[in-house]
Amino acid sequence: xxxxxxxxxxxxxxxxxxxxxxxxxxxxxxxxxxxxxxxxxxxxxxxxxxxxxxxxxxxxxxxxxxxxxxxxxxxxxxxxxxxxxxxxxxxxxxxxxxxxxxxxxxxxxxxxxxxxxxxxxxxxxxxxxxxxxxxxxxxxxxxxxxxxxxxxxxxxxxxxxxxxxxxxxxxxxxxxxxxxxxxxxxxxxxxxxxxxxxxxxxxxxxxxxxxxxxxxxxxxxxxxxxxxxxxxxxxxxxxxxxxxxxxxxxxxxxxxxxxxxxxxxxxxxxxxxxxxxxxxxxxxxxxxxxxxxxxxxxxxxxxxxxxxxxxxxxxxxxxxxxxxxxxxxxxxxxxxxxxxxxxxxxxxxxxxxxxxxxxxxxxxxxxxxxxxxxxxxxxxxxxxxxxxxxxxxxxxxxxxxxxxxxxxxxxxxxxxxxxxxxxxxxxxxxxxxxxxxxxxxxxxxxxx
Numbered sequence: 001x002x003x004x005x006x007x008x009x010x011x012x013x014x015x016x017x018x019x020x021x022x023x024x025x026x027x028x029x030x031x032x033x034x035x036x037x038x039x040x041x042x043x044x045x046x047x048x049x050x051x052x053x054x055x056x057x058x059x060x061x062x063x064x065x066x067x068x069x070x071x072x073x074x075x076x077x078x079x080x081x082x083x084x085x086x087x088x089x090x091x092x093x094x095x096x097x098x099x100x101x102x103x104x105x106x107x108x109x110x111x112x113x114x115x116x117x118x119x120x121x122x123x124x125x126x127x128x129x130x131x132x133x134x135x136x137x138x139x140x141x142x143x144x145x146x147x148x149x150x151x152x153x154x155x156x157x158x159x160x161x162x163x164x165x166x167x168x169x170x171x172x173x174x175x176x177x178x179x180x181x182x183x184x185x186x187x188x189x190x191x192x193x194x195x196x197x198x199x200x201x202x203x204x205x206x207x208x209x210x211x212x213x214x215x216x217x218x219x220x221x222x223x224x225x226x227x228x229x230x231x232x233x234x235x236x237x238x239x240x241x242x243x244x245x246x247x248x249x250x251x252x253x254x255x256x257x258x259x260x261x262x263x264x265x266x267x268x269x270x271x272x273x274x275x276x277x278x279x280x281x282x283x284x285x286x287x288x289x290x291x292x293x294x295x296x297x298x299x300x301x302x303x304x305x306x307x308x309x310x311x312x313x314x315x316x317x318x319x320x321x322x323x324x325x326x327x328x329x330x331x332x333x334x335x336x337x338x339x340x341x342x343x344x345x346x347x348x349x350x351x352x353x354x355x356x357x358x359x360x361x362x363x364x365x366x367x368x369x370x371x372x373x374x375x376x377x378x379x380x381x382x383x384x385x386x387x388x389x390x391x392x393x394x395x396x397x398x399x400x401x402x403x404x405x406x407x408x409x410x411x412x413x414x415x416x417x418x419x420x421x422x423x424x425x426x427x428x429x430x431x432x433x434x435x436x437x438x439x440x441x442x443x444x445x446x447x448x
Contacts, residue, residue: 026410027150029179030112039080042067046101050088060167078110086119090129115153144183152182162189165196165432172424180413183443191434192373204232210280215290217243219389223415229254263316269323285335285426288317295350313357338381369435378434385441386412407442
């Protein structure tokens with residue numbers, strides 16, 4: 001799983017040759033550690049006249065321990081983040097406010113710094129405001145591709161009335177937890193704006209909650225289980241009996257529980273619902289991570305391989321969701337989180353079954369978001385790009401290298417990057433984050 005090229009660039013000879021030859025120089029990304037400062041440097045806040053988020057966001061950032069500046073500091077000051085409130089932009093002519101704020105300071109974004117633009121969801125606006133707000137996507141994604149040294153850019157559309165509900169999203173995007181999330185567009189409050197509970201301990205937001213993680217015995221699933229446990233959840237790790245040994249190791253390591261169950265079995269939803277009710281009184285977070293591949297081009301793909309992938313990656317999730325919702329096993333302010341893939345967005349050679357199933361997960365989110373809002377819960381998904389796992393380590397060298405380098409961050413992500421994004425969705429304060437599919441891909445060209 002080692003990125004040997006990235007390791008080479010950090011050697012003395014690599015540091016000499018890489019700039020001389022104009023080769024990619026992927027930075028070592030800043031990733032989260034407990035107790036870590038939220039940013040390396042202050043956040044510079046700006047906004048277009050008439051914006052509605054300045055007071056709320058400044059208060060939220062200060063509460064997160066971030067020093068907020070209202071004017072450029074001058075000199076050689078590097079910024080940990082640039083945050084711009086664009087909700088006051090109601091006409092394309094006002095987009096010039098973006099240039100006036102960012103142009104003088106964009107080169108002063110620090111190592112692994114953050115750019116966050118806040119807007120109004122275009123679908124909730126009309127006329128020229130709708131056009132102007134939609135334009136923010138092109139600006140933000142382009143900035144993400146221009147930033148260097150591990151810095152990232154995101155756009156957060158905050159619906160009117162959901163201003164207070166954006167805090168968990170801002171904390172996530174500004175922190176090192178979002179290391180491999182780049183060029184994304186996130187919506188807050190567009191599918192219901194429920195009351196957001198106050199978080200007493202942002203280091204342990206899942207204290208007292210129960211999380212189910214399928215496919216938890218290794219790789220990304222094990223990382224998800226570990227991060228949710230770090231955030232305070234009791235994690236029920238689920239996997240097939242053949243993975244029982246590895247699953248028990250993960251559960252023991254994080255102080256969770258292990259449940260051996262084939263989720264494709266006809267009686268699996270019943271067994272799972274009974275287990276969660278009797279052992280834990282229900283479940284707060286459901287992460288549908290279990291997935292398989294059976295890669296063949298369509299002409300060579302067997303019917304059994306097609307059925308297996310669709311069943312594990314999609315049909316079983318739908319059956320579990322239906323059961324947990326029908327019997328109210330999912331608790332109030334609960335979370336359902338799917339794991340899609342950029343293959344479900346862009347497609348991939350030899351993965352018609354896999355791409356179909358992962359696109360179906362996106363459909364599951366779109367269909368489920370308004371229904372879950374009525375239930376008092378949310379449904380979202382992540383779409384990982386090239387993540388360093390045993391599976392991607394088996395990819396042929398040149399394809400593997402292309403997967404790593406064709407992103408704005410010039411490298412593959414780690415399982416923990418997917419896990420941190422899921423933990424943001426799972427946070428009780430993310431109650432207004434509903435119906436999103438966020439790519440964890442370093443703004444990869446594939447799927448863009």
